[in-house]
Amino acid sequence: MNRLTGFFIAVALACLTAAPASAVTIEKIVSPSGIPAWLVREQTVPLITLNYAFHGGSSQDSPEKSGAANLTADLLDEGAGDLDGKTFHERMENHAIELGFRVGRDEFHGSLRALNEHRDEAFDLLRMALTAPRFEADAVERVRSQEMSGLLRDTTNPNSIASIQWWAAAFPNHPYGRESKGTVATLPRVTADDMRDYVRRVFARNELTVSVVGDVDAKIAGELIDRAFGALPAKNDLRPVADASPHGMGRRIVINLDVPQAVVNFGGLGLARNDPDFMAGYIVNHILGGGSFSSRLYREVREKRGLAYGVSDSLVWFKRAAVILGGTATQADRTGDALAIIESETKRMAEDGPTPEELAAAKSFLKGSYALSLDTSAKIAAQLTQIQLDNLGIDYIQRRSALIDAVTIEDAKRVAKRLYGNGMLVTVAGRPKGLTSRETE
Numbered sequence: 001m002n003r004l005t006g007f008f009i010a011v012a013l014a015c016l017t018a019a020p021a022s023a024v025t026i027e028k029i030v031s032p033s034g035i036p037a038w039l040v041r042e043q044t045v046p047l048i049t050l051n052y053a054f055h056g057g058s059s060q061d062s063p064e065k066s067g068a069a070n071l072t073a074d075l076l077d078e079g080a081g082d083l084d085g086k087t088f089h090e091r092m093e094n095h096a097i098e099l100g101f102r103v104g105r106d107e108f109h110g111s112l113r114a115l116n117e118h119r120d121e122a123f124d125l126l127r128m129a130l131t132a133p134r135f136e137a138d139a140v141e142r143v144r145s146q147e148m149s150g151l152l153r154d155t156t157n158p159n160s161i162a163s164i165q166w167w168a169a170a171f172p173n174h175p176y177g178r179e180s181k182g183t184v185a186t187l188p189r190v191t192a193d194d195m196r197d198y199v200r201r202v203f204a205r206n207e208l209t210v211s212v213v214g215d216v217d218a219k220i221a222g223e224l225i226d227r228a229f230g231a232l233p234a235k236n237d238l239r240p241v242a243d244a245s246p247h248g249m250g251r252r253i254v255i256n257l258d259v260p261q262a263v264v265n266f267g268g269l270g271l272a273r274n275d276p277d278f279m280a281g282y283i284v285n286h287i288l289g290g291g292s293f294s295s296r297l298y299r300e301v302r303e304k305r306g307l308a309y310g311v312s313d314s315l316v317w318f319k320r321a322a323v324i325l326g327g328t329a330t331q332a333d334r335t336g337d338a339l340a341i342i343e344s345e346t347k348r349m350a351e352d353g354p355t356p357e358e359l360a361a362a363k364s365f366l367k368g369s370y371a372l373s374l375d376t377s378a379k380i381a382a383q384l385t386q387i388q389l390d391n392l393g394i395d396y397i398q399r400r401s402a403l404i405d406a407v408t409i410e411d412a413k414r415v416a417k418r419l420y421g422n423g424m425l426v427t428v429a430g431r432p433k434g435l436t437s438r439e440t441e
Contacts, residue, residue: 024374026384026394031222033230035212038384038394039221042377048119048214048224050112050126051381053389055207056238057104059175062199065190066397067182069108069202072195073101073347078139085139097122099129103180103430104211106319107201107389108242112228113378116215123227130203131231135407144187151184158263158429162327166265166427170246176321198281204236205229211384213377244321245269249423250440254432262335262430263327264344269422270315270322271415273390280407280415281317286362287354288345288420289313289326294365296345301328307338322417335432343424350420353413367401380413 033394058069077092077099077240079085080116092099095118100111110130114122154160171177182190208229212221249268271281282290289297301311313326330338347386354362374380387396428435 004016009408024380024397027218029218029222029229031225033205033226035205035208035210035222035225035229037212037221038388039211039216039218040213040219040377040380040384041215042380043215045377046116046215048112048114048116048122048212049381050123050224050228051110051213051271051378051379051385052229053109053209053212053385054108054202054204054236054391056106056202056236057107058178058180059105059241060195060202060239061175061178061182063178063186065182065194066178067147067180067184067187068190068194068263069103069198070149070180070182071140071187071190072133072198073103073108074143074196075103075135075139076129077125078143079136080125081132081134083128085136088128091121091125095121097125099126101129105176105180109209109385111358111378111381115138117226119216119253120227123224126228127231130199130228133195133199135195137192140192140195141315144190147181148184148187148326151181151187154181156257158257158259158261159327159329161257162263162265162427162429163253163254164431166267166325169251169427170267170425171244171321172247174244174273175241176244176318200233201237201239204233205332206235207238208232209385209388211381211388213384223332230254241320246321246323246425248425250425250438252428252435252438252439253428254435255427255429256431257429259430260332261329262332262428262432262435263329264335264339265325265327265427266339266344266424267313267323267325268424269419270317270321270324271419272394273317275322276413277411277418278315279403280411281419283362283407284349284354284412284416284419285313285315285324285367285405286366287358288349288416290315291362291365294361296349297326300341300345301338305337305341307331307334307341311338311342332431334432335428335430336434339426339428339432339435346420346424349416351417353409353416356409359407359409359412363404363407367404370400376381 029039042388061068098113099308168177177187271278289295297311301307308330311328316323316325
């Protein structure tokens with residue numbers, strides 16, 4: 001009962017809303033050992049939230065052992081230091097501590113949430129997970145088996161098949177073309193030594209990004225940061241990742257699969273986050289497909305013709321590449337119609353750009369909705385980490401509205417042509433009537 005009470009208290013506190021975006025005050029701090037971080041003091045609840053990232057995600061996997069980084073993330077809380085997996089989880093449960101680990105293509109991300117009264121225990125558990133994971137044989141095989149079940153399901157899942165094929169075709173022979181989860185062929189090859197090697201090479205202080213939100217001052221936050229990360233090596237040892245651009249513009253790949261609906265992935269060259277045209281591209285993409293229920297694609301494909309329940313696209317950026325990526329699912333005999341409309345609307349956006357009315361509405365929405373990404377301590381911490389990774393500056397939250405307002409209709413039209421004038425790579429999983437693969441248009 002005490003465990004459950006503590007857990008529900010923590011959940012209630014974590015769900016409380018934080019200060020509005022305009023009131024978020026960010027401090028740059030440095031821990032006693034020299035680790036820089038951003039801190040937002042949130043004194044309304046006795047809770048601390050940590051978000052962090054190490055450079056070096058699944059792109060650090062070797063091709064023959066893809067999935068190693070992801071398997072590592074899933075095993076960090078399965079025993080560490082002198083604690084076996086059962087004891088480690090009991091410590092977390094007894095103190096209502098949340099630890100999270102996940103892998104992206106470029107970074108390893110982690111998070112922590114705990115009540116102030118249990119923060120020392122929480123940061124000690126995190127330190128052990130990062131510096132002394134056990135990777136015991138029974139835990140490795142149990143977690144590997146769970147992941148293999150998911151990978152086997154993906155081999156018959158049209159959403160997974162269309163996505164996997166898109167990335168593989170867009171980035172052949174590049175780490176971005178491989179799935180972070182690995183494959184049914186590569187995951188069985190990953191050993192505990194491979195995971196220890198990943199930890200040794202990636203978990204280091206020199207490319208560590210840290211954000212803290214909570215009822216702590218700079219001194220305590222710095223001490224806690226050192227408690228978790230101070231014992232890590234000073235420098236990482238990452239494998240180089242080459243710059244890349246998506247391949248296959250104008251290509252269509254149809255994967256025959258006996259399912260009632262066909263899944264479509266489409267995309268092309270995007271914009272790097274530090275590109276001067278990024279904000280204009282972000283707004284234009286919102287108008288075309290990123291705006292969910294208000295976008296052109298949703299209106300033309302879903303509302304006017306009822307061809308799909310949803311359709312969208314978004315800008316996706318990495319350290320070494322940037323893409324636009326979208327998708328939809330529709331009845332097999334209507335797939336050609338849906339794809340034709342998507343291609344037509346994309347071409348129209350490239351040629352004509354948005355209207356002044358669309359631009360004004362998109363600006364208003366993007367400014368007004370941003371507060372929703374900063375309405376809890378966990379969201380604030382995650383945003384701070386991403387802002388640091390993107391090198392946007394500590395005042396980005398305050399500057400963001402002005403950056404949006406500065407985009408003119410001329411900017412939007414020019415960037416629309418740049419984004420959507422190069423064709424798309426399309427993958428389709430299913431049995432789409434009348435659609436076949438093609439190499440180029």
